[in-house]
Structure formats: structure tokens, C-alpha cells
Amino acid sequence: MITLTINGRVAEGEAGLTVLDAARAAGVSIPTLCWYPGLPAHAVCRMCLVEIKGAPNPQPACTTVVKDGDVIETETNALRAFRQTNAEWLLARHPNDCLHCEVSGACQLQRLVREHEWETHWPASAGQAPDAHDPDLTDHTSPSIWRDLSKCIECGLCAEACGEPGQQLNVIGFADRGEERRPVTVFDQPLSETDCISCGQCTLVCPVGALIEAPHWHEVLKRLDSRQQVSVVQVAPATRIAISEEFGFKPGTVSTGRLINALRQLGFDYVFDTNFAADLTIMEEGSELLARVKAETDLPLFTSCCPGWVNWVELHRPDLLPHLSTTKSPQQMHGALSKRSLFARSLGPEYADGAKEPYVVSVMPCTAKKDEAARPGQSGDVDHVVTTRELARMIRSRGIAFGALDEDGVFDNPLGDSTGAAQIFGASGGVMEAMARTAAHLVDPDGAPALEWRALRGVNAGVKTTQVPGVGAVAVCNGIAAAQRMLQTDDWRDQYVAIEVMACVGGCLGGGGEPKSMDPDVLTKRAQAIYAVDGQAPRRRSFENPDVQTLYDKELGRPNSAAAQALLHTRYAE
Ligand code: HC0
Numbered sequence: 397m398i399t400l401t402i403n404g405r406v407a408e409g410e411a412g413l414t415v416l417d418a419a420r421a422a423g424v425s426i427p428t429l430c431w432y433p434g435l436p437a438h439a440v441c442r443m444c445l446v447e448i449k450g451a452p453n454p455q456p457a458c459t460t461v462v463k464d465g466d467v468i469e470t471e472t473n474a475l476r477a478f479r480q481t482n483a484e485w486l487l488a489r490h491p492n493d494c495l496h497c498e499v500s501g502a503c504q505l506q507r508l509v510r511e512h513e514w515e516t517h518w519p520a521s522a523g524q525a526p527d528a529h530d531p532d533l534t535d536h537t538s539p540s541i542w543r544d545l546s547k548c549i550e551c552g553l554c555a556e557a558c559g560e561p562g563q564q565l566n567v568i569g570f571a572d573r574g575e576e577r578r579p580v581t582v583f584d585q586p587l588s589e590t591d592c593i594s595c596g597q598c599t600l601v602c603p604v605g606a607l608i609e610a611p612h613w614h615e616v617l618k619r620l621d622s623r624q625q626v627s628v629v630q631v632a633p634a635t636r637i638a639i640s641e642e643f644g645f646k647p648g649t650v651s652t653g654r655l656i657n658a659l660r661q662l663g664f665d666y667v668f669d670t671n672f673a674a675d676l677t678i679m680e681e682g683s684e685l686l687a688r689v690k691a692e693t694d695l696p697l698f699t700s701c702c703p704g705w706v707n708w709v710e711l712h713r714p715d716l717l718p719h720l721s722t723t724k725s726p727q728q729m730h731g732a733l734s735k736r737s738l739f740a741r742s743l744g745p746e747y748a749d750g751a752k753e754p755y756v757v758s759v760m761p762c763t764a765k766k767d768e769a770a771r772p773g774q775s776g777d778v779d780h781v782v783t784t785r786e787l788a789r790m791i792r793s794r795g796i797a798f799g800a801l802d803e804d805g806v807f808d809n810p811l812g813d814s815t816g817a818a819q820i821f822g823a824s825g826g827v828m829e830a831m832a833r834t835a836a837h838l839v840d841p842d843g844a845p846a847l848e849w850r851a852l853r854g855v856n857a858g859v860k861t862t863q864v865p866g867v868g869a870v871a872v873c874n875g876i877a878a879a880q881r882m883l884q885t886d887d888w889r890d891q892y893v894a895i896e897v898m899a900c901v902g903g904c905l906g907g908g909g910e911p912k913s914m915d916p917d918v919l920t921k922r923a924q925a926i927y928a929v930d931g932q933a934p935r936r937r938s939f940e941n942p943d944v945q946t947l948y949d950k951e952l953g954r955p956n957s958a959a960a961q962a963l964l965h966t967r968y969a970e
């Protein structure tokens with residue numbers, strides 16, 4: 397431990413910490429715009445400059461390491477004046493259209509303006525009107541990600557999240573210098589023509605509104621208000637935990653009941669659970685795996701529920717498409733069941749004869765789920781996808797006091813019951829662990845296979861592996877960068893029978909549509925909550941879900957039957 401003085405107060409800190417971390421640990425807030433936990437600090441925005449006694453010039457807090465005995469000032473007049481000049485430069489180039497901006501209220505620049513009283517330095521003058529946007533800097537071509545580079549403050553975080561050390565996709569990089577420095581795609585193409593996989597990690601780190609998810613929430617509210625169809629909503633496993641952070645709860649708070657009550661207040665007729673379809677995925681994908689193991693074909697099987705990963709395979713390794721499970725993702729399965737199963741037909745004569753379909757919305761931690769919903773052969777299963785962040789805006793916009801809601805909400809049936817195995821889908825390794833629980837049972841119904849496969853858990857390791865008795869070795873790639881590294885090795889084909897890939901580190905709980913967080917441990921906290929829900933579930937293996945059993949008995953016959961293939965499986969673009 398070392399001792400330092402910050403703004404006249406003595407504090408203890410760990411050796412090796414940056415001034416920024418040490419100050420935050422001591423309760424001192426230093427403004428930043430280009431810093432994000434987990435990405436390298438590069439001191440571009442110059443907002444975090446501090447004075448350290450003995451140092452000739454102000455030093456950036458994000459890259460300067462504390463030394464024992466340091467005497468640090470973060471709020472001198474000179475520093476305040478410097479930050480203000482910096483802000484003036486940024487604000488002179490930034491559109492003054494907060495009222496129209498999708499991230500209003502969640503924008504780091506807007507927050508700093510408010511907290512530091514910089515409003516007076518933001519001219520509402522010519523060139524700053526909303527319609528002054530250069531259309532060449534706006535790109536709405538992707539079904540998942542929108543760009544408006546007139547809002548970019550050149551922090552560089554998107555390029556890091558998309559490239560090194562993040563996703564290692566390098567769709568976005570920096571071009572030009574000085575005034576023209578901005579994040580661009582290769583040949584300045586629109587995102588839809590690049591190798592973007594829609595993971596949304598760039599939107600998660602963007603401190604302003606330059607990169608956002610393609611918003612669906614306005615349209616969802618309009619459709620709910622019109623009440624022309626029965627409306628159905630499904631909620632992803634990761635959303636019920638992270639939504640809490642949007643309303644001031646600690647990371648890792650489980651808000652399932654409150655969330656269900658909020659969705660009812662928004663006007664949805666049926667509030668269902670994506671987890672029901674996650675259990676169904678295990679039945680379909682697990683059966684597919686056991687059939688492939690028996691026939692020794694197209695192994696290893698890759699999971700296909702992450703649309704960012706599916707996009708990557710189609711773009712970069714179409715030779716691997718036969719290895720992808722043909723099982724639709726739980727989102728798409730749930731949509732198909734909501735629209736074309738006994739449930740849909742039970743909604744009334746117009747629904748029974750197909751003249752009408754329910755309006756289906758999903759709430760996902762993921763931006764790529766928006767383009768999954770538009771995939772050829774699957775479009776129509778789900779009408780709109782809102783991210784966790786968008787749902788928070790919907791809840792606020794309707795004046796719903798989330799924190800005051802009762803925690804007693806329960807999902808509707810028959811598409812709302814689930815097991816603990818489904819809940820862990822939201823964490824990296826969860827799909828494979830859920831599959832292991834059921835596959836191990838199917839190959840040895842009288843045995844007592846493990847329920848918990850801890851080797852597959854955790855948000856930090858890139859690749860996790862274990863052996864499933866009677867099935868074979870399985871692996872989990874935690875993030876698309878880990879998957880790319882694995883595919884460059886020589887022996888992955890021979891080593892494993894099944895591989896889970898989630899494009900975002902941490903799995904869906906780290907998805908590009910989750911709340912933005914400056915807590916470096918946020919992924920671990922969300923994961924702990926997911927495993928706690930599983931640990932307390934009365935049923936923890938997917939085949940134990942009674943409503944899934946009923947669905948097979950009444951409608952689908954058995955896993956991978958012709959009826960199941962027609963409703964729950966898909967093909968990929970070669
Ligand atoms: Fe996921 Fe899913 S677990 S991809 O991360 O499989 O988005 O939370 O909803 O579909 O269930 C995301 C999360 C889901 C799906 C499920 C899977």
C-alpha cells in the first residue's frame with residue numbers, strides 16, 4: 397500500500413494504480429471522456445489532467461501511475477480553466493440537438509456539461525441547428541447500428557472496442573489527423589457493406605450519440621398504443637439483471653418481477669420468457685449434437701444462438717456453416733411459437749385462421765438480435781427488438797417508477813416457464829453448461845451427472861473446456877476474439893464435439909445493448925446474479941421443464957421431428 401494526498405485529504409492506495417483509479421477509490425471524481433474500463437487508457441480527451449506536486453506540467457490521471465507520497469490536486473483554477481477550454485473546442489463542433497438525441501440523459505458529454513456548468517460555452521448559433529447535420533456523416537444502413545459522426549468527439553473508444561484489444565474485427569478505424577480525425581470504415585463504406593457483425597460493442601463504449609443501436613422503441617410504443625393486435629413480449633435472460641442498473645440498483649440486482657410488472661404497465665397483453673425457448677433450444681440442439689456424435693458428421697457442432705457469431709461465420713468462414721447448429725436462437729424460436737403455435741391459435745378466430753398474427757417484441761441485451769430478427773427465412777418471427785437500454789427509455793417515457801414497482805410479477809403461460817439451465821444462457825459458458833446437464837442425462841438416464849460445470853464459467857478466460865461423460869470434450873469461446881484465435885490453431889476440429897461461441901466477452905450479459913457501466917467488475921457481478929438465480933431454481937435441467945414437455949406432447953412430437961424442424965430450425969446464407 398502507498399499513501400497519497402488528494403485535494404488535501406490523505407488516502408491509501410495500491411501500488412500500480414493509476415491516479416484515476418486511486419482518486420475514484422478515494423471518492424474523488426475526475427472527468428473523463430475517452431476512458432472505459434477494460435480498454436487501454438490513451439489520454440486523448442485531456443479532461444482528466446491533474447496537478448502532481450513536483451511534476452512540471454499537468455498529468456493525465458488515466459495513464460499516470462501513483463507513487464508513494466504523491467500530492468495530487470484535481471480541481472485547481474488552472475485545471476478548471478483548461479478543461480473548460482477543452483470543452484469549448486468540443487462543443488463548438490458538436491451539434492446542439494440534445495433534445496433530438498437518442499442518448500440524451502445517458503451522454504457523457506452532456507453529463508460533464510451539466511456537472512461543470514459549461515452550458516454557457518455551447519453556442520446555440522448558426523451551424524449548430526439539428527438540420528445542420530452533414531448527411532454524409534449519418535449512416536442508417538445497418539439493421540442494428542446507427543452512426544452519426546457529426547456527434548463524434550474522437551475519443552477512439554469505438555476503434556478499440558471493435559479492433560485491438562476488443563473484438564479484433566477492425567471494422568472501424570481512425571482516419572486523417574487534426575480537425576478531420578474521425579472513425580471510419582474501410583473505404584468509408586456504409587456499415588451494411590462492411591464486415592460489421594452488429595455486436596454493438598462500439599455503441600456500448602461510445603460516450604456520446606455517434607454510435608447507437610438502431611432504435612425500435614418509438615415504433616413499439618406506437619404499436620402498443622394503437623392496440624390493433626394482441627401484443628406479446630419476451631425477455632432475454634441477461635436483461636432482467638442488467639436493467640436494474642438503469643434505475644440506480646447495484647450491478648447484479650435481479651429485477652425479474654419488477655420488469656414483468658413494468659412490461660404489463662407498458663401495455664403488453666402477454667409477458668413471456670425467452671428462457672422458455674432456451675430450454676427448448678437445449679432439447680433441439682442437444683438432440684442435434686447427440687445425432688451428430690452418433691453419425692460422426694459435422695463435428696464439432698457450433699452453437700448458433702449468438703447472431704454476431706453467425707454473422708461472422710457467414711462473412712469470414714462459410715466453410716464452417718455445416719458445423720453451425722440449425723436450431724434457431726431462443727429469440728427466434730419464441731417468436732415462431734408466439735405467432736404459429738397452439739398459443740397463437742387460441743387468441744381468437746382471426747388468429748386461428750391466420751388472418752391476424754400477434755405483434756411480437758423481444759427485449760434483448762444484444763444489438764445483433766435486431767438483424768437476426770430480419771434474417772432471410774426468419775423475418776416475421778419477431779416484429780421488433782429493443783435493447784435493455786431502449787426498454788429503460790420506454791419505461792421512463794411512460795412515467796413508470798421502476799424502483800417502486802412490486803417484485804411479484806410472474807410470466808404468463810404457456811411460453812413463460814423455465815429452468816435454471818435457461819437462465820444461465822445469459823452468461824458465457826451457460827449454453828454449453830445447460831447442454832451438458834441435459835446431454836449427460838440423455839446418454840445415461842440412470843446416472844447422476846453433475847449439475848454444475850464450473851470449468852465452463854467465468855467472464856475472464858478466453859477459452860474454457862471440459863469433458864462431458866458419454867458425449868466428449870466441449871469448449872466455450874468467450875468473445876469473438878477468442879473464437880478467432882481458436883480457429884487459427886491446428887487441432888480444434890479434432891479436440892471437441894461441441895463449441896459455444898458468444899461474440900461479446902461475458903456472453904449476453906456483456907452484450908452491446910446492455911446498460912453502459914463504468915464499473916470494472918460489472919460483468920462478474922451480473923454473472924454472479926445469473927448463477928444465483930439458477931442455484932435457487934426448483935428445476936435446473938431443461939428437459940424437466942413441464943411446459944416444454946407439453947409442447948412436444950401436443951404439437952411437436954419429439955425433438956428434431958418434422959414439425960420441430962419446420963418451426964424451430966433454419967438455414968444459413970452460403
Ligand atoms: Fe442471449 Fe439467448 S442467451 S442469445 O445471450 O441462446 O441476446 O440474455 O436472449 O436468443 O435465451 C441475448 C441473453 C438471449 C437468445 C436466450 C440464447
Ligand code: SF4
Pocket residue numbers: 541557558563565566567568591592593594595596597598599
Ligand atoms: Fe465493430 Fe461490432 Fe461496432 Fe460492428 S457493431 S462496428 S463489429 S464493434
